Amino acid sequence: MTPERLFRLQGELSRLVEPGGALGEVGLVAGADAAYKGDLAVACAASIDMETMEVAEANFCSGRVSFPYIPGLFALREARILMEALKGLRARPDVCIVDGHGVAHPRGFGIACQVGLALDLPTIGAAKRRLFGAAEGDRILGASGEVIGAILPAGPGRRLYVSIGHRISLPDALRVVERCMRKGGVVPLAIAHKLARARLSASSHTI
């Protein structure tokens, strides 16, 4: 599998992304993230109650990762383990926020798209740094004259790049993310991040 083949595949798959879909009432919003120690990875899917912003359920998946981190191919490293963590949740969340980009990607198919498409789940990509596209004004991320995402202020000197993953519109994605915003960042992602790191630490301390 050459890099060129992977690039072409991402481009083809990007056409399967559903940039809309009716996102009804959101009761559970999941956050998906992973922590690493060498090639050992622990992923956490944290389901958050949209009303209280409290953890309703959390599921983990640990394993070895073989693919290295390459900008643009992040999904090949982390999508599988994130999906396993998500599939293990007893209650299927209404939408999932993934730590990474959605369509704001060189080939329009970031990790949020891949996870959403594979699980047939509405997903949102939320990244702390830009990968593709250019800021158009203060709040819009665009490319080739198209809006590919939004830029949200996220604390002193910090920004959040939001783009759709699958089966959701950008306005709906923004509505969900903004409701999840706190001082510490995006609650579902912050929780998933914290729990993944805690689980990783606990497992590595086991003899």
Place this chain on the structure above:
DNA sequence: GCGACAG
């Protein structure tokens, strides 16, 4: 040729 480059 040079810079950019999710986690």
Place this chain on the structure above:
DNA sequence: ATCTTGTCGC
């Protein structure tokens, strides 16, 4: 992302 001390800001 992860490895890590002191340090700047509220």
